[in-house]
Amino acid sequence: MKGISFNTWVYSSFPNWLSSYPLEEVINRLSSFGYDAIEIGCAAPHAWPDYLSSERRQEIKKLLKEKNLKVSSMLPAPGGGPGMNPSSPLKEEREFTIKHYKEVVRLAHEWECPTVMWIAGWVVFGTSQQEAWNYSLEGLIEVAKYAKDLGVTLVVEPTPADSNLIETADDALLLAEQSGMDNVKVMFDTFHALYRNEVASDYVYRMKDKLHHVHVADSDRLPPGKGKCDYDAVLRALKDINYDGYLAMEVGFNSRASEPDWFAKESIAYLKDKLKEIGWE
Numbered sequence: 001m002k003g004i005s006f007n008t009w010v011y012s013s014f015p016n017w018l019s020s021y022p023l024e025e026v027i028n029r030l031s032s033f034g035y036d037a038i039e040i041g042c043a044a045p046h047a048w049p050d051y052l053s054s055e056r057r058q059e060i061k062k063l064l065k066e067k068n069l070k071v072s073s074m075l076p077a078p079g080g081g082p083g084m085n086p087s088s089p090l091k092e093e094r095e096f097t098i099k100h101y102k103e104v105v106r107l108a109h110e111w112e113c114p115t116v117m118w119i120a121g122w123v124v125f126g127t128s129q130q131e132a133w134n135y136s137l138e139g140l141i142e143v144a145k146y147a148k149d150l151g152v153t154l155v156v157e158p159t160p161a162d163s164n165l166i167e168t169a170d171d172a173l174l175l176a177e178q179s180g181m182d183n184v185k186v187m188f189d190t191f192h193a194l195y196r197n198e199v200a201s202d203y204v205y206r207m208k209d210k211l212h213h214v215h216v217a218d219s220d221r222l223p224p225g226k227g228k229c230d231y232d233a234v235l236r237a238l239k240d241i242n243y244d245g246y247l248a249m250e251v252g253f254n255s256r257a258s259e260p261d262w263f264a265k266e267s268i269a270y271l272k273d274k275l276k277e278i279g280w281e
Contacts, residue, residue: 001238001280003036004271005072005246007215009253010260014043014077017256023047027063033264034272037072038064039248040113042104047074049103061111071113072246073155073213076104078119078162086139087121087132087165094135097121101143109150115213115245116147117187118154120175122163132165137178144181155187155213161195168196169206176210185212189250190229194219200229204237211243215250216267223251223266224274231274239280247271 010018011026021029023046030038040047052060064071078084086097101116108116118140123132144154156176160167166175172186186207193200204211218227225231238247249271252263275281 001243002072002246003070004268005037005039005070005248006030006035006264006267007039007041007075007248007250007253008046009041010251010258010263012041012043012046012253014041014253016254018253018258019260020045021260023060024063027060027067027069029261030264031067031069033261034268035069035264037070037246037248039073039075039246039250040071040111041075041077042107043077047107049100049107052107057107057110064111071108071111072248073115073117074104074108074113075117076101076119078121084119085121085124087123087127087136089124089127089131094139098139098142101139102146105143105147105150105152108152114151115153115155117213118143118156118184119159119163120156120166122165129165133175136165137175140175140179140184141181144179144184148181148183153183153185153212154181155185157187157189157215158192159189161192169203173207173210186210187213187215189215189217190224190231190234191215191217191219191221191250194227194229199233201233201237204234204241204243208241211241211245213245214238214243214247216247216271217249217251221251221254223249223263223270225270226266231270232278235274235280236278239278
């Protein structure tokens with residue numbers, strides 16, 4: 001396993017109004033809490049590509065190196081004003097989304113980040129499921145070709161709590177397979193597995209050969225160990241398949257009441273203890 005990472009959503013203003021902090025502040029805090037890496041949400045105020053000059057990109061990269069904090073992964077922001085729906089019936093929206101994804105991939109490359117998530121989109125009324133699927137697949141292939149030249153892997157995530165296109169492990173695996181690209185893999189989020197009343201550890205074995213990244217969040221986006229997910233089973237399953245990616249906390253961003261440092265500290269403390277308990281550190 002590469003290490004433990006933390007997603008920046010709870011330290012930003014996406015997708016809800018939350019207590020917001022500059023990216024530099026978040027890097028400093030996560031480093032001090034003992035994280036190996038950071039997963040950066042590509043929305044304002046942290047990493048919307050259009051808002052990052054060349055100078056600022058270099059400043060962030062320098063700080064990351066100073067704090068010995070890797071960028072585990074990057075997540076384009078779905079929804080919101082711009083849309084970012086690769087399966088939209090609107091050609092203009094799809095084109096804008098693909099352009100944005102390429103900009104995120106370029107930023108990932110500059111910050112030595114190996115992974116960018118593919119949020120496949122959602123079906124709009126009047127568009128068939130198959131049409132939306134085909135649109136998303138077309139966009140995925142185009143972005144994956146661009147990412148391959150930069151050494152970046154795209155991961156398809158099932159997001160049933162937030163969308164209606166890629167809802168299961170099998171959906172993600174099928175879209176990845178149909179892309180025909182060897183730099184397209186899959187990931188899962190324990191929160192989304194719980195949303196479907198599924199066993200999160202089953203996803204590990206189902207995705208085994210293509211599993212490249214994992215989001216950790218308990219029920220209600222609580223830190224691991226604070227909800228109903230069996231993380232002992234999840235971590236033992238990951239150890240069993242020799243998972244060699246990151247465990248990225250994606251917690252707390254669903255409520256304005258969230259206190260981000262508490263989420264970060266509770267998450268890493270629980271995981272380190274559990275990893276030690278099962279003999280996988």
